[in-house]
Amino acid sequence: MRxxxxxxxxxxxxxxxxxxxxxxxxxxxxxxxxxxxxxxxxYTAPFWPGRPDVRYRAAIAYCALVLWDxxxxxxxxxxxxxxxxxxxxxxxxxxxxxxxxxxxxxTVLAGTISLTPGTVTADISACGRHLLVHALDAPDPxxxxxxxxxxxxxxxxxxxx
Amino acid sequence: xxxxxxxxxxxxxxxxxxxxxxxxGSWGLxxxxxxxxxxxxxxxxTTLGLGGMLLGSMLFFQLSRGTWSAHELLISLFLFLTxxxxxxxxxxxxxxxxxxxxxxxxxxxxxxxxxxxGDADWATYEAPHPGTPAATSEADPSPADRPKR
Numbered sequence: 001m002r003x004x005x006x007x008x009x010x011x012x013x014x015x016x017x018x019x020x021x022x023x024x025x026x027x028x029x030x031x032x033x034x035x036x037x038x039x040x041x042x043y044t045a046p047f048w049p050g051r052p053d054v055r056y057r058a059a060i061a062y063c064a065l066v067l068w069d070x071x072x073x074x075x076x077x078x079x080x081x082x083x084x085x086x087x088x089x090x091x092x093x094x095x096x097x098x099x100x101x102x103x104x105x106x107t108v109l110a111g112t113i114s115l116t117p118g119t120v121t122a123d124i125s126a127c128g129r130h131l132l133v134h135a136l137d138a139p140d141p142x143x144x145x146x147x148x149x150x151x152x153x154x155x156x157x158x159x160x161x
Numbered sequence: 162x163x164x165x166x167x168x169x170x171x172x173x174x175x176x177x178x179x180x181x182x183x184x185x186g187s188w189g190l191x192x193x194x195x196x197x198x199x200x201x202x203x204x205x206x207t208t209l210g211l212g213g214m215l216l217g218s219m220l221f222f223q224l225s226r227g228t229w230s231a232h233e234l235l236i237s238l239f240l241f242l243t244x245x246x247x248x249x250x251x252x253x254x255x256x257x258x259x260x261x262x263x264x265x266x267x268x269x270x271x272x273x274x275x276x277x278x279g280d281a282d283w284a285t286y287e288a289p290h291p292g293t294p295a296a297t298s299e300a301d302p303s304p305a306d307r308p309k310r
Contacts, residue, residue: 021232021235070205073205076205077189077201081193081202089198091194093269093274095275110249111246114244115205118205120204121248122249123274125295126284126290129293136201
């Protein structure tokens with residue numbers, strides 16, 4: 001079973017995406033979706049040597065939080081673009097130390113930072129313990145780093161075991 | 162006012178909101194001072210712009226035409242997956258140009274990126290240390306001696 005379906009979450013996701021792409025719920029479509037959902041993870045297994053332990057309930061709650069933050073982020077950045085003069089803007093670099101140890105968790109954290117208020121992830125350190133983040137407007141860089149760690153990293157620790 | 166009109170009004174409102182955010186994102190691209198600041202416009206303001214337009218399109222097909230359309234959901238999903246990656250690659254090119262060229266215009270309004278605390282450098286400049294989460298598959302130890310998680 002473990003060899004046939006190495007990544008059950010990925011398989012389910014592929015079936016759902018296939019059905020959404022077909023835009024209809026038919027038996028034939030479901031069958032092809034299941035074949036793809038089983039075959040693709042097997043053929044791409046070399047890319048996914050480890051198997052991250054994901055708590056699905058925490059993951060869904062995290063997605064909801066990030067979606068909400070994306071909406072807020074859009075209004076924030078739109079306000080900065082429209083009403084803040086360039087010389088009043090305080091852009092700066094942040095170094096975010098991270099305690100996350102799996103590549104998957106760090107990737108999700110970096111992606112979240114890029115999608116949420118005024119921050120873009122630029123790089124990761126060669127040792128994998130720091131993220132380089134560019135903030136569009138951060139009067140207090142230390143507070144911004146603390147906010148990222150408390151809001152996203154702490155929750156991701158509960159999503160990825 | 163009939164229900165049909167109400168639906169069309171909501172869809173139109175969503176389209177206009179989405180288009181406004183797309184416009185603001187593009188305006189940010191024009192007026193922000195340097196590359197790193199400009200990166201914020203397309204990664205964020207445009208996300209909600211496209212989201213609003215897609216939501217309007219989905220509501221229209223669902224309520225007005227009575228057909229279920231899921232492609233909008235997929236488009237926004239793929240957008241959320243690709244926008245951070247694209248922004249990351251552009252930022253990495255910017256970091257390379259900072260060290261490789263003498264062009265002073267390339268420096269961000271935020272100044273040069275700070276060094277990493279400790280003995281490592283940013284992964285754009287230094288190969289990821291093997292055995293760390295930053296390591297790519299090439300730099301990884303062989304599967305046999307990789308620590309079991």
